[in-house]
Amino acid sequence: MANEKYETHEHDVLIIGAGGAGLRASIEALNQGASVGVVCKSLLGKAHTVMAEGGVAAAMANVDAADGWKPHFRDTMRGGKFMNNWRMAQLHAQEAPERVLELEKWGALFDRTPDGRILQRAFGGHTYKRLAHVGDRTGLEMIRTLQDRGVQQGIDVYMECTVTKLLKDGDRVVGAFAYWRETGRFVVFKAKAVVICTGGIGKAWRVTSNSWEYTGDGQSLAFEAGAELKDMEFVQFHPTGMVWPPGVQGILVTEAVRGEGGILRNKNGERFMEKYDPKRMELSTRDVVARSIYTEVREGRGSEHGGAYLDISHKPADYVKKKLPSMYHQFKELADVDITTGPMEVGPTCHYVMGGINVEAETGAATVKGLYAAGEAAAGLHGGNRLGGNSLSDLLVFGRRAGMAAAQYANGIGASSVSNDQIEAAAREMLEPFERASGESPYDVHRDLQESMQNLVGIFRNQEDMTKGLENIYQFKERAKKVSVDGSRMFNPGWHLARDLTNMLIVAEAVALSARERKESRGAHARVDFEKLDDAMWGKQHNIITRNADGSLNLSQRPLMEMPEELKQVLAEDE
Amino acid sequence: MAEATLRVYRGDKDGGGHVDYKVPVAPGMVVLDALHYIQGHQAPDLAVRWNCKAAKCGSCSGEVNGRPKLMCKTRMDDLPLDQPITVNPLKTFPIIKDLVTDVSLNYRINKKIPPFTPSENTEWRMQQDDIDRVQEFRKCIECFLCQNVCHVLRDHQKTEEFGGPRFFVRIAGLEMHPLDTVSRTELLKDELGIGFCNITKCCTEVCPEDIHITDNAIIPLKERVVDDYYDPVRWVIRKLTGRGKK
Numbered sequence: 001m002a003n004e005k006y007e008t009h010e011h012d013v014l015i016i017g018a019g020g021a022g023l024r025a026s027i028e029a030l031n032q033g034a035s036v037g038v039v040c041k042s043l044l045g046k047a048h049t050v051m052a053e054g055g056v057a058a059a060m061a062n063v064d065a066a067d068g069w070k071p072h073f074r075d076t077m078r079g080g081k082f083m084n085n086w087r088m089a090q091l092h093a094q095e096a097p098e099r100v101l102e103l104e105k106w107g108a109l110f111d112r113t114p115d116g117r118i119l120q121r122a123f124g125g126h127t128y129k130r131l132a133h134v135g136d137r138t139g140l141e142m143i144r145t146l147q148d149r150g151v152q153q154g155i156d157v158y159m160e161c162t163v164t165k166l167l168k169d170g171d172r173v174v175g176a177f178a179y180w181r182e183t184g185r186f187v188v189f190k191a192k193a194v195v196i197c198t199g200g201i202g203k204a205w206r207v208t209s210n211s212w213e214y215t216g217d218g219q220s221l222a223f224e225a226g227a228e229l230k231d232m233e234f235v236q237f238h239p240t241g242m243v244w245p246p247g248v249q250g251i252l253v254t255e256a257v258r259g260e261g262g263i264l265r266n267k268n269g270e271r272f273m274e275k276y277d278p279k280r281m282e283l284s285t286r287d288v289v290a291r292s293i294y295t296e297v298r299e300g301r302g303s304e305h306g307g308a309y310l311d312i313s314h315k316p317a318d319y320v321k322k323k324l325p326s327m328y329h330q331f332k333e334l335a336d337v338d339i340t341t342g343p344m345e346v347g348p349t350c351h352y353v354m355g356g357i358n359v360e361a362e363t364g365a366a367t368v369k370g371l372y373a374a375g376e377a378a379a380g381l382h383g384g385n386r387l388g389g390n391s392l393s394d395l396l397v398f399g400r401r402a403g404m405a406a407a408q409y410a411n412g413i414g415a416s417s418v419s420n421d422q423i424e425a426a427a428r429e430m431l432e433p434f435e436r437a438s439g440e441s442p443y444d445v446h447r448d449l450q451e452s453m454q455n456l457v458g459i460f461r462n463q464e465d466m467t468k469g470l471e472n473i474y475q476f477k478e479r480a481k482k483v484s485v486d487g488s489r490m491f492n493p494g495w496h497l498a499r500d501l502t503n504m505l506i507v508a509e510a511v512a513l514s515a516r517e518r519k520e521s522r523g524a525h526a527r528v529d530f531e532k533l534d535d536a537m538w539g540k541q542h543n544i545i546t547r548n549a550d551g552s553l554n555l556s557q558r559p560l561m562e563m564p565e566e567l568k569q570v571l572a573e574d575e
Numbered sequence: 576m577a578e579a580t581l582r583v584y585r586g587d588k589d590g591g592g593h594v595d596y597k598v599p600v601a602p603g604m605v606v607l608d609a610l611h612y613i614q615g616h617q618a619p620d621l622a623v624r625w626n627c628k629a630a631k632c633g634s635c636s637g638e639v640n641g642r643p644k645l646m647c648k649t650r651m652d653d654l655p656l657d658q659p660i661t662v663n664p665l666k667t668f669p670i671i672k673d674l675v676t677d678v679s680l681n682y683r684i685n686k687k688i689p690p691f692t693p694s695e696n697t698e699w700r701m702q703q704d705d706i707d708r709v710q711e712f713r714k715c716i717e718c719f720l721c722q723n724v725c726h727v728l729r730d731h732q733k734t735e736e737f738g739g740p741r742f743f744v745r746i747a748g749l750e751m752h753p754l755d756t757v758s759r760t761e762l763l764k765d766e767l768g769i770g771f772c773n774i775t776k777c778c779t780e781v782c783p784e785d786i787h788i789t790d791n792a793i794i795p796l797k798e799r800v801v802d803d804y805y806d807p808v809r810w811v812i813r814k815l816t817g818r819g820k821k
Contacts, residue, residue, distance in 0.1 A: 042624070042626055042634065043624070043634065043678070044682065045632075045717055046626045046627075046632045046633070046634050047626075048626075048627075050626075050627065050631060050632045050716075051626075051627045051629065051631050051632065101699070104699060105693065105699075106690075106691065107690065107691030107749070107752065109701075109706050109709055109710055109713060109752070111703065112701055112702060112703040112706065115700070116700030116701050116702050117699075117700065134710065134713070135710075137631070137714065140631065140713075140714075140716065141713060144713065148685075148690060148691075149690070151682075151685070151686060152690045159682075182671050182672075182675075211625070211626040211627055211628070211632075212625065212626070213626065244602075244603070245601070245602045245603020245604070246601050246602065246603065246604075247601060247603050247604045247605055247608040248603060248628075248629075251628060251629045252629070326629075326630070326631060329630065330629055330630065333630070333648050333650075334603065334605070334629075334648065334650075335603065336603075441615075441619050442619070443614065443615040443616070443619055447615070485619060485620070486618075486619055486620050487619070487620030488620070490587065490622075490671075490672050491622035491671055491672040491673070491675050492619075492620040492622070493614055493619065493620065493621065493622060493623070494614070494619025494620050495620070497619075
């Protein structure tokens with residue numbers, strides 16, 4: 001029984017996170033007849049999905065008739081440098097078109113082709129024009145459509161509520177412990193199945209496109225509950241974040257700028273992508289473009305404020321404003337740059353984690369009973385590097401699958417109980433920062449962590465830096481145990497950060513440990529001391545992180561799943 | 576480096592007052608950056624909502640020097656720095672703490688709106704020209720600045736009788752969707768009280784997405800309500816035939 005001291009809610013399926021994956025999962029779980037609760041840290045509709053810009057990748061072949069699931073599958077696998085879970089890549093490519101059309105039936109309005117179908121645009125690493133989009137605000141369209149659908153269907157949403165612990169009954173996950181941000185009061189959720197859709201980890205770096213929410217909560221909750229994390233070294237640095245002025249550093253500049261014909265130049269006016277990827281140029285994969293810009297800057301050919309110039313001003317001004325409206329406003333209002341007449345300054349920004357909770361392809365089941373994951377929090381689909389547009393489709397395809405599987409599992413499982421000890425321990429842990437009269441502010445530790453990850457576990461990595469980075473993390477962990485917070489439990493961001501910080505430290509350590517171990521360069525993981533792919537060894541294994549009994553991180557390797565012949569043939573075919 | 580003073584409201588439903596904070600001003604800095612600086616260095620418990628920091632999520636609405644703004648796009652260099660910059664929470668909504676208000680009212684109103692309802696045999700073809708105007712409404716990021724400045728809500732607290740500009744925009748997006756089949760005029764007339772709006776355009780002025788709320792959403796909806804309920808010719812036809820009833 002849950003502890004009667006605390007507000008308690010009970011659902012068949014509890015979904016943590018209300019971005020695209022969480023909402024799509026909740027809609028599907030409801031369809032299966034489950035009662036569904038969705039917990040989210042922010043207000044409904046503000047999750048990171050809302051910031052997705054360029055589009056959702058789905059091989060509908062509305063613009064390029066030759067497209068289909070096979071080319072999409074090939075592009076995804078090649079982009080991910082074959083570290084992908086091939087089954088996920090296959091399901092994703094096959095199901096994405098249906099998921100996008102479903103959104104349209106729920107009221108989403110994508111830009112149109114001349115014959116009235118959904119328009120698709122070019123994007124990095126995609127062989128065909130594949131991204132369904134709404135100007136450069138595709139994520140907003142998607143989250144609004146899903147949220148309206150979910151609310152209409154009857155999901156219960158617990159807004160501004162943060163989960164700090166998964167609750168277990170023996171080896172089963174059976175609920176979660178959380179606090180209301182508004183009041184600071186604790187709340188217990190009892191559930192038969194829990195789906196983690198909490199997104200990424202980017203707030204552990206200084207230059208990031210991610211919001212305050214992206215602190216690795218889901219990955220840490222799963223880790224603490226005994227689940228595996230996979231391939232955490234693969235962190236995507238998006239090639240184009242804003243670099244100037246300082247306050248906006250890291251804010252995303254959509255890849256759609258390049259999809260619509262934007263050109264990258266260095267300070268000498270050279271179109272430097274000719275050097276790095278003459279075939280695909282600006283529409284190379286993100287790992288390549290990010291490293292190219294970084295290299296130009298490092299070798300002294302950067303733009304005024306340490307980036308590259310990205311220019312779309314050769315296109316008609318009206319076209320730019322129509323297809324990239326929020327970029328136009330973003331630069332005009334925040335950087336005093338009119339992108340219809342001059343170039344933007346851009347540079348890499350921490351954007352996405354390909355690694356995450358290890359899940360089964362068909363169901364999103366994690367390696368602990370009763371626990372599921374989907375979206376950025378889950379690993380597998382993207383392998384070593386994610387293609388732009390594959391994230392929004394990921395949320396839809398695997399959000400739905402995880403929601404369905406969780407509901408079906410919940411349907412067939414009996415009652416559970418949660419010990420008071422677990423709940424009391426979770427509550428005590430949360431209250432500790434208030435009890436330490438003097439101590440550092442969590443903001444200080446967070447700043448140091450971000451700086452360390454930025455400098456030592458960033459785009460280009462080497463053994464020595466990462467060892468230093470890990471030593472730093474161990475020190476930060478000690479400091480984090482001693483932080484104190486001022487004020488009351490009512491809407492207290494310092495207190496919230498004190499908790500989020502412990503999650504960031506777990507995922508930062510997982511990234512650094514895995515990255516140091518992988519002695520090769522693959523996709524987004526680039527090492528200056530091991531510059532080549534090592535297909536013989538590292539091309540055949542994943543890094544797996546699990547929790548030791550004492551709470552420390554355990555790193556091991558596991559062979560890739562053998563790909564079936566028919567998919568090998570699909571990969572071998574070329575257009 | 577230049578310095579600015581932020582005069583930030585600190586308090587909750589039991590009251591509070593303004594507290595001054597000194598903040599170093601960096602190039603291109605926005606008010607939200609300044610608030611984050613205060614959190615990081617002076618007042619870690621200062622409550623403020625934010626997410627994207629790029630005017631895409633609509634979380635960081637506040638009143639800066641008396642003007643309703645997204646704080647992530649309010650530049651410090653657009654404000655007179657020789658006097659304190661006053662930062663207040665949105666006035667229309669009940670305060671929770673500091674700059675955070677209780678906006679749950681908006682989620683309750685939203686639930687009343689019947690969803691997009693296509694006919695069963697819809698052919699999913701639409702022309703861009705036909706959806707341009709709906710896409711304008713769908714740009715809304717739900718910052719609720721329009722709700723905050725609307726005098727029907729702000730000054731007259733008609734929160735139970737009036738939907739407010741945000742939800743007229745949402746309904747316009749549904750009503751003008753080329754493939755939607757449901758009428759929401761009765762809801763507009765009765766439950767959401769669109770008649771209270773006297774088109775002063777305050778909402779349009781503050782919209783950070785430049786949605787022409789009054790001209791493109793509210794006025795056409797008012798016309799639909801008038802057509803359906805107050806057009807004498809239609810009234811006669813309805814009386815005689817019993818058809819066309821809403």
